[in-house]
Amino acid sequence: MLRRQVERPRFSWADRAVLSALARHLPPVFRRHRLVTPGTLLTWHRRLVRWKWRQPPTGPGRPPLAEETVALIQRLARENPTWGYVRIQGELRRLGHRAAAATIRRVLRRLGLPPAPQRASEQTWRSFLRSQAHTLLACDFMHVETVFLKRLYVFFVMEIATRRVHVLGVTARPTGTWVTQLARNLLMDLEDRAGRFRFLIRDRDSKFTAAFDAVFAGNGTAVIPTPPQSPRSNAFAERWIRTVRTECTDRLLITGERHLRTVLNQYAEHYNAGRAHRSIGLRAPDDDPNVIPLPAATVRRHQVLGGLLNEYLTTSPRLPHHPQETPSSAS
Structure with a gap:
């Protein structure tokens, strides 16, 4: 009964180490009555050796790329649609990252980005406008209802x-002759800057006649009509119409042409010189991008359109005036 109650002893690693070390020094009499066999001792020893020399498990193949390298590969591929795998590999090496061309191809496939020829051919209208922005003009009409329910048309260029x-x-x-004369006036106002513009975006309004296109063609500016019923193709002009209505004309009662012309001239001056734009780094169009304004102690408000719009200007504090003392004349 006692033999059935006693279970087989379980040795810890400390017990196994002690028994393995002392087994050689036991007398021959006790070796016959050892708790373990020689094969068990050898097995324990092999486990100890394997445990000593084991290494942390590693996955098969090469180690994966760092997340920052993958993000950089994706950025280079998106910002440069004509770059192939080897071109991206060379740019990565210049930036201190090493990756094989096959690895770059595998990464781009996993991200769903096609090879360079296909990426270059998938250029959107928005990316085209951004790449050609410094050579583009956009024109359009907007209408305003007066207080006497008379519709007025405004022609603008951006x-x-x-x-x-x-x-x-x-x-x-508005007539075609009127619009053509305004186009001539614009080119005269632009003077030397008129030569930098290569394209003019307009819709298919009947008031844009062949004479209108010929005015810009003489300046070397090609006229690009937008597709029919596609206002997004002239998105910059459409966005300005929404802005001027939200901030100006929808908040005023316009009495006539003279009133509307005065209001829009003041708003255009505010829009060009005193309004921050998200698309150009929260600057106004007339701001110098190379000038960083320093904080000033005095901020003054300038009201536009009778307080409808506000502009804030910084002024440097005035230094105290010390009148110069005139030396007394020698007697």
Whole structure:
């Protein structure tokens, strides 16, 4: 009964180490009555040797790329659609990252980015406008209802790169001849800057006649009509119409052409010189991007359109005035 109650002893690693070390020094009499066999001792010894020399488990193949390297590969591929795998590999090496061309191909496939020729051919209208922004002009009409329910039309042109707006004219009956003359006036106002513009985006309004296109063609500017019923193709001009309505014309009662022309001229001046734009780094179109304004102690408000809009200007504090003392004349 006692033998059935006693279970087989379980040795810990300390017990096994002690028994393995002392087994050689036991007398021959006790060796016959050892608790373990020689094969068990050898097995324990092999386990100890394997435990001593074991290494942390590693997965098969090469170690994976760092997340920052994968993100950099994706960025280079998206920002440069004409770069192939080897070109990206060379740029990574210049930046201190090493990756094989096959690895770059595998990463781009996993991210769903096609090879360079396909990426270059998938250029969107937005990316085209951004790449050509410094050579683009956009024009359009907007209408405003007066307090006497008379509709007035406003013709404007925007410089896409700087977002500078030119309000060219206001009339109740726009015609092709009127629009063509405003185009001539614009090129005269731009003077030397007119030569930098290569494209003009306009819709298919009947008031844009062949004479209108010929005015810009003489300046070397190609006219690009937007597809029918596609306002997004002229998104910059459409966005300005929404902005001027939200901030200006929808908050005023316009009485006539003269009133609307005065209001829009003041708003265009505010839009070009005193309003921050998200698309150009929260600067105004007329701000110098190379000038970093320093904080000033005095901030003054300048009201536009009778307080409808506010502009804030910084002024440096005035130094105390010390009148110069005139030396007394020698007697």
